[in-house]
Amino acid sequence: MTILVTGGAGFIGSNFVLDWLAGCDEAVVNLDALTYAGNLRNLASLQGDARHRFVQGHIGDRALVDSLLARHQPRAIVHFAAESHVDRSIHGPGEFMKTNVEGSFTLLEAARAHWGSLDDAAKAAFRFHHVSTDEVYGSLAADAPAFTETHPYHPNSPYSASKAASDHLVRAWHHTYGLPVLTTHCSNNYGPFHFPEKLIPLIIVNALAGKPLPLYGDGLQVRDWLFVADHCSAIREVLARGRVGETYNVGGWNEKTNKEIVHAVCALLDELRPSAAGPYARLITHVKDRPGHDRRYAIDARKIEGELGWRPAETFDTGIRKTVQWYLEHADWVADVQSGGYREWVNRQYGA
Numbered sequence: 001m002t003i004l005v006t007g008g009a010g011f012i013g014s015n016f017v018l019d020w021l022a023g024c025d026e027a028v029v030n031l032d033a034l035t036y037a038g039n040l041r042n043l044a045s046l047q048g049d050a051r052h053r054f055v056q057g058h059i060g061d062r063a064l065v066d067s068l069l070a071r072h073q074p075r076a077i078v079h080f081a082a083e084s085h086v087d088r089s090i091h092g093p094g095e096f097m098k099t100n101v102e103g104s105f106t107l108l109e110a111a112r113a114h115w116g117s118l119d120d121a122a123k124a125a126f127r128f129h130h131v132s133t134d135e136v137y138g139s140l141a142a143d144a145p146a147f148t149e150t151h152p153y154h155p156n157s158p159y160s161a162s163k164a165a166s167d168h169l170v171r172a173w174h175h176t177y178g179l180p181v182l183t184t185h186c187s188n189n190y191g192p193f194h195f196p197e198k199l200i201p202l203i204i205v206n207a208l209a210g211k212p213l214p215l216y217g218d219g220l221q222v223r224d225w226l227f228v229a230d231h232c233s234a235i236r237e238v239l240a241r242g243r244v245g246e247t248y249n250v251g252g253w254n255e256k257t258n259k260e261i262v263h264a265v266c267a268l269l270d271e272l273r274p275s276a277a278g279p280y281a282r283l284i285t286h287v288k289d290r291p292g293h294d295r296r297y298a299i300d301a302r303k304i305e306g307e308l309g310w311r312p313a314e315t316f317d318t319g320i321r322k323t324v325q326w327y328l329e330h331a332d333w334v335a336d337v338q339s340g341g342y343r344e345w346v347n348r349q350y351g352a
């Protein structure tokens with residue numbers, strides 16, 4: 001049996017592929033365009049592992065997707081591939097529309113054609129798992145209840161609007177064509193292989209380099225943080241036992257302000273890698289706010305907990321410690337990402 005993973009060289013996708021193959025022998029075909037966010041070095045431990053087949057390509061390449069589905073006959077597609085960074089979507093929304101909207105549309109059409117060609121048993125077992133985000137629900141007031149699965153959509157950034165559009169396509173392909181879909185809406189992830197354009201890895205690498213730690217606006221925006229391995233275990237549960245056509249919110253009940261996050265990272269670095277120049281918090285710098293910045297996200301995860309018995313394994317304290325330690329132990333990964341060397345890593349590692 002095989003699954004097709006899209007975006008499996010990115011932050012969450014690579015964690016998912018590694019976790020998946022650590023837990024079972026079901027093969028993974030990994031389709032990833034290797035944009036700036038894709039890093040095959042994340043998957044270096046799978047080199048020579050016949051269970052992992054990497055294919056460089058765009059989800060919007062219909063002929064390529066059709067040929068992969070025909071050749072490998074996956075029993076499921078787990079769709080991570082996306083442009084994922086809100087700040088980049090503000091500067092250049094075009095790529096977000098191409099991948100997140102048009103790319104998802106093409107993938108859905110290819111999945112529908114493939115699914116339609118299966119026999120009844122394979123058709124019933126097939127799943128299209130769409131990895132979405134809590135950002136599609138928009139921003140919460142400080143005292144508002146956390147997002148449930150029935151919260152109205154209010155996307156506020158080009159990124160979240162593009163993810164919302166893809167969610168609607170997934171829903172429609174189920175409702176109209178019967179494609180057996182599942183959608184998960186996860187809160188902010190953190191952990192190994194997180195590209196240092198996002199808050200937590202950016203703070204770690206800047207602090208270690210003695211650079212300013214930029215906090216947007218007043219730094220009191222709230223996010224709900226989940227260790228990436230817990231997101232991966234939630235996807236596995238939903239894929240295995242989630243009800244077709246349903247959506248599941250995934251979160252760690254860990255609401256924190258950005259200021260709290262940055263101070264927590266600084267305190268861990270003070271403990272694990274003290275700086276002769278003094279506490280890392282001295283580097284915190286308030287900078288101009290993100291345009292349209294959502295004030296608060298919070299996930300109500302009772303549906304996935306109640307129906308599927310899923311629970312996060314990490315608390316914020318254990319997860320953030322593991323994360324900071326991982327970055328301290330992987331200075332070569334960070335250096336390669338910062339220099340851009342990771343983009344040549346495949347050639348260096350595997351030759352031409």
Ligand code: NAD
Pocket residue numbers: 006007008009010011012013031032033034035036037038039057058059060079080081082083084085099103131132133134163185186187188189190195
């Ligand atoms: P990422 O930016 O780290 O990785 C995205 C991956 O997709 C990269 O490997 C990239 O090369 C690949 N990709 C981009 N465009 C592609 C295309 N057209 N065809 C094939 N591959 C392409 O993103 P991430 O943080 O790992 O997020 C993965 C998914 O999870 C996204 O759909 C995102 O919306 C969702 N999500 C992320 C978070 C989070 O906190 N990071 C939280 C909830 C949901």
Ligand code: DAU
Pocket residue numbers: 084085086087132133134135186187188189197198199200202214215216217219221222223258290297
């Ligand atoms: O909520 C899930 C989403 O989380 C995912 O769908 C996105 O793909 C993922 O990128 C993430 O989006 P955010 O915008 O919340 O993540 P980011 O790390 O960019 O920012 C987290 C918070 O920190 C946010 O309030 C903005 C703030 N921030 C971010 C950066 C990069 C700063 O204050 N300074 C910074 O330099």
